Amino acid sequence: MTGADDPATAAGHVDHPERVGFFTDTSVCIGCKACEVACKEWNDVPDDGFNLLGMSFDNTGMLGANSWRHVAFVEQPRRLGGQDPGVAGLPTGSSGTAEVAQTVSSGLREQPRAGGELGTSPVDLGFPSFELPGAEGRDEFRWLMASDVCKHCTHAGCLDVCPTGALFRTEFGSVVVQSDICNGCGYCVSACPYGVIDRREDDGRAWKCTLCYDRLGDGLEPACAKACPTDSIQFGPLDELRERARERVAQLHSAGVDEARLYGADPDDGVGGDGAFFLLLDEPEVYGLPPDPVVPTRDAGSMWRHAAVAAGAFLVAAASAFVGRGRG
Amino acid sequence: MTRRFETREARSDTGAADRRAVVFARRDGNGEVRSGNGEREQAVVPRAEFQSYYGRPVLKPPVWEWKIPAYLFTGGLSAGAAVLAAGADLTGLPALRRAGRVGALGALAASMYLLVADLGRPERFLHMLRVAKPTSPMSMGTWLLVAYGPGAGLAGVAELLPGRLPRRVARPAGLSAAVIAPGVASYTAVLLSHTAVPAWREAHRQLPFVFTGSAAASGGGFGMVFAPVAQAAAARRLGVLGAAAEVVASRLVERRLGLVGEAYTTGRAHRLRTWAERLTIAGAVGALTVARRGRVGAVASGVALLAGSVLQRFGVFEAGVESTRDPKYTVVPQRERLSRASGKSSDTVFKLAF
Numbered sequence: 001m002t003g004a005d006d007p008a009t010a011a012g013h014v015d016h017p018e019r020v021g022f023f024t025d026t027s028v029c030i031g032c033k034a035c036e037v038a039c040k041e042w043n044d045v046p047d048d049g050f051n052l053l054g055m056s057f058d059n060t061g062m063l064g065a066n067s068w069r070h071v072a073f074v075e076q077p078r079r080l081g082g083q084d085p086g087v088a089g090l091p092t093g094s095s096g097t098a099e100v101a102q103t104v105s106s107g108l109r110e111q112p113r114a115g116g117e118l119g120t121s122p123v124d125l126g127f128p129s130f131e132l133p134g135a136e137g138r139d140e141f142r143w144l145m146a147s148d149v150c151k152h153c154t155h156a157g158c159l160d161v162c163p164t165g166a167l168f169r170t171e172f173g174s175v176v177v178q179s180d181i182c183n184g185c186g187y188c189v190s191a192c193p194y195g196v197i198d199r200r201e202d203d204g205r206a207w208k209c210t211l212c213y214d215r216l217g218d219g220l221e222p223a224c225a226k227a228c229p230t231d232s233i234q235f236g237p238l239d240e241l242r243e244r245a246r247e248r249v250a251q252l253h254s255a256g257v258d259e260a261r262l263y264g265a266d267p268d269d270g271v272g273g274d275g276a277f278f279l280l281l282d283e284p285e286v287y288g289l290p291p292d293p294v295v296p297t298r299d300a301g302s303m304w305r306h307a308a309v310a311a312g313a314f315l316v317a318a319a320s321a322f323v324g325r326g327r328g
Numbered sequence: 329m330t331r332r333f334e335t336r337e338a339r340s341d342t343g344a345a346d347r348r349a350v351v352f353a354r355r356d357g358n359g360e361v362r363s364g365n366g367e368r369e370q371a372v373v374p375r376a377e378f379q380s381y382y383g384r385p386v387l388k389p390p391v392w393e394w395k396i397p398a399y400l401f402t403g404g405l406s407a408g409a410a411v412l413a414a415g416a417d418l419t420g421l422p423a424l425r426r427a428g429r430v431g432a433l434g435a436l437a438a439s440m441y442l443l444v445a446d447l448g449r450p451e452r453f454l455h456m457l458r459v460a461k462p463t464s465p466m467s468m469g470t471w472l473l474v475a476y477g478p479g480a481g482l483a484g485v486a487e488l489l490p491g492r493l494p495r496r497v498a499r500p501a502g503l504s505a506a507v508i509a510p511g512v513a514s515y516t517a518v519l520l521s522h523t524a525v526p527a528w529r530e531a532h533r534q535l536p537f538v539f540t541g542s543a544a545a546s547g548g549g550f551g552m553v554f555a556p557v558a559q560a561a562a563a564r565r566l567g568v569l570g571a572a573a574e575v576v577a578s579r580l581v582e583r584r585l586g587l588v589g590e591a592y593t594t595g596r597a598h599r600l601r602t603w604a605e606r607l608t609i610a611g612a613v614g615a616l617t618v619a620r621r622g623r624v625g626a627v628a629s630g631v632a633l634l635a636g637s638v639l640q641r642f643g644v645f646e647a648g649v650e651s652t653r654d655p656k657y658t659v660v661p662q663r664e665r666l667s668r669a670s671g672k673s674s675d676t677v678f679k680l681a682f
Binding site for chain 2: 006008009015016017018019020053054055061062064072074101102104105106108109113114115116118157160161162163164165166172181182183184185186187189190191192193194195196197198199200203204205206216218219220221225226228231234235236237283285286287288289290291292293294296297299300302303304306307308309310311312313314315317318319320321322
């Protein structure tokens with residue numbers, strides 16, 4: 001293993017277990033949200049508000065301090081592989097129309113954090129209403145459902161910027177917040193290129209998925225993977241998962257699902273590869289994921305160099321202000 | 329050195345068949361696999377602008393509130409006042425020295441309050457001193473302030489206390505603060521840029537100059553307000569130099585960032601920064617003209633420079649927040665980067681976005 005792909009060794013762990021993570025195969029996700037529930041139950045995560053968001057069956061909205069798993073629901077007017085969507089001839093089509101999406105997104109814009117509070121605190125977008133805007137008949141249809149989670153990046157922005165050492169790299173290669181250390185500075189919230197970690201309002205500290213650190217230490221798999229009834233969420237050693245994921249993509253391609261692709265499985269991407277990666281059936285941004293995330297630390301050298309030059313200019317300006325033209 | 333991950337029980341997907349769930353495909357007479365609608369996969373409709381998940385932001389907007397941009401100002405002001413005080417000390421301008429040292433102390437005290445109060449758990453602020461982390465600009469900033477604080481504090485207190493001993497320690501204390509002050513003035517740019525926030529991150533080449541310029545302008549403005557005109561020549565020159573740097577760098581931010589620059593040139597950030605520029609230029613012009621002739625002009629020009637600096641910090645902060653609220657600032661530049669990397673033209677995909 002290279003140092004880049006073995007963050008536990010890079011963090012100073014010796015004789016540690018191999019790196020583990022999640023492979024979330026969204027092609028078999030059925031949107032049951034058992035992962036969300038199991039996570040809340042096991043980790044004692046508070047509710048994030050009982051909202052009706054109008055985002056199809058997604059009433060969680062986004063990962064946040066109080067949502068460590070989030071199931072996205074996308075309804076699209078096309079087929080998955082050769083499946084018969086079975087909606088032709090129905091009086092009304094899916095609820096996931098462009099008009100609904102428009103209503104939701106304009107409602108989100110009015111929120112204090114424009115929807116960034118989803119997954120952490122209640123949001124009222126005015127749903128439900130008796131008449132869904134723009135429901136109409138369709139004959140092509142597919143679901144995209146995906147259970148999102150903290151990516152446990154190889155190069156983790158949250159971990160890099162944490163000024164207290166509250167965030168740390170575990171022996172399993174995952175990234176965990178120590179709640180007895182975190183002082184709620186909020187830097188990790190802005191440093192995460194995926195918008196995962198957030199600060200809990202009534203508590204003041206930052207929270208996110210721990211990859212069930214307590215369960216791993218006890219030889220158990222994380223609660224969400226345990227609860228997933230279709231093995232959409234697969235837990236295991238990362239090398240093994242990556243191999244399995246490549247096979248699955250090849251299988252889907254041979255079955256005519258050409259749009260299947262892996263997300264976060266490349267150790268050469270902007271975050272050095274994710275400890276939790278995905279098989280997606282559309283572009284990442286369709287699921288609310290950034291297409292090309294980069295850890296802020298990657299440009300730190302350039303940032304500090306520019307800051308050093310600016311600091312030098314500041315000192316020179318101050319000195320020249322005194323030696324310039326006497327005491328006029 | 330790694331060992332196997334040891335499990336106490338079989339993983340729940342052991343032996344599962346649905347890990348290889350079947351997806352139905354349609355095969356035509358030639359045996360060629362086709363996707364659902366009978367056509368080879370291709371982008372069916374040209375994408376208007378960009379795709380997103382219900383228009384929801386990809387990133388979390390910063391949890392920082394007004395206290396952080398306020399600190400950006402007070403930290404810069406403290407640094408500007410500290411170098412001014414040190415220069416005045418070395419060149420024998422006691423009134424400017426006194427104003428600078430007291431100003432640096434007061435702005436530092438305000439900074440400390442703002443930084444601690446902004447924490448989610450203010451009582452744990454000392455946890456910042458558990459570690460020194462080069463990868464965390466906030467940790468580096470903490471230690472910069474730890475190095476800067478005693479010097480600036482002692483020099484300021486010495487001005488307020490009578491007696492000979494304070495004066496003996498005041499000069500080395502003030503000089504040590506002045507040596508570290510440039511770092512205090514510029515590290516805050518890295519603090520903001522070293523994030524996923526598009527408007528801050530993309531501006532990492534210009535922001536240090538905006539912020540040190542703003543710090544120098546505010547320090548100069550402070551000297552013009554609180555020191556007599558006869559001793560404030562250096563303050564006026566520092567204010568003008570800082571204002572020039574701030575305005576030029578700020579214009580570059582707007583021009584060099586492509587789509588992300590829109591976060592600076594639209595909305596509330598734009599209004600704040602427009603007034604920042606107007607006040608800063610007015611203050612600089614005043615420093616070169618009326619501030620040399622009388623106290624009223626000096627105070628007015630100094631206040632304009634200080635106000636310009638405040639608005640600049642809030643404007644930059646606001647631009648960053650706005651760039652996280654709209655997913656276009658995250659998705660479109662990243663898509664562009666991917667298109668460039670794969671050698672494809674991005675014209676068709678993003679025509680409407682620009």
